[in-house]
Amino acid sequence: MNPVLSQATIDRLRQIASGSAVSHCYLLTGPAGxxxxxxxxxxxxxxxxxxxxxxxxxxxxxxLQTDNDPDTITLIADGASIKIDAIRDMLDRIKYGPTSNSFFTVKIPDAQTLTTQAANALLKTLESPPERVIFLLGAPSRAAVLTTITSRSQVIPCAISSPEQITAYLASIGFAHNDTWQAAPNAALMASKSGAKLPDWVPTLDDVLNAPPAQRIILTHPLGKSKDLVLICMVKWIEELWQTVQKKPADPAVSQTIRRLDLLVENILQLRYNLNPRLHLDQILLSL
Ligand SMILES: [Zn+2]
Known part of the structure; x- marks a missing residue:
């Protein structure tokens, strides 16, 4: 099971899959993080x-893991949207149901990009779905999809993963291989608990956000030397943001915090493909 998924989400999905009453359409909602x-x-x-x-x-x-399952299809946006032709092609493929005794699954991870025409064509199918065909839709929120579709779906909100889970995931993909990675967050944590100043190279996110864009780059200059340092800094910032979300979940300003959280989580995963940590960090700093 994917280690970055929140335990509550995993438990819910397991419970549904192992039960006897599997519905024909699920809408999984949640921001990128x-x-x-x-x-x-x-x-x-x-x-x-x-x-x-x-x-x-x-x-x-x-x-499934080798992309050889004939009983699955994923619809993604062609340009900015998923158009009616894609829905028609999909309907052609699913009309006879799965080739095995199991299910045929239709994944639409960004259902918010369906055009109105495409959404209406999908809706007709949801009203009388072929047997053993399950639609797995995704969207940033319930409100991002037509209410006529949500009313025919079981909605499953996906919780944001905790910093501990993200840290464990990073370790599982090989980011915990050296002493810097192991020691630095602990040192920073101990320093913050004792009220001492954090190491100079770990500015708080508040410090960074309060600085003008050009100053942000100077402030984080020592970090750009290595991927591990950039990573440690981002994990610390995710922890800061995460605490803000937990303290004030109903605050209207929390959506801004969640946007930043999303941005950092997405970027932390992309960091391993980027050979230039300084450049990567600069891009993040300018988008925060
Ligand atoms: Zn299996």
Missing amino acids: SFRNDAIQAFEQLLHCSHKSGCGTCIPCKL
């Missing part, structure tokens, strides 16, 4: 898996 696309994929695997556990070793799991 909730890893909703990963949740949709994990859900699909749970539904296809022979053991309903996403074991990764049975034939259906292997077919």
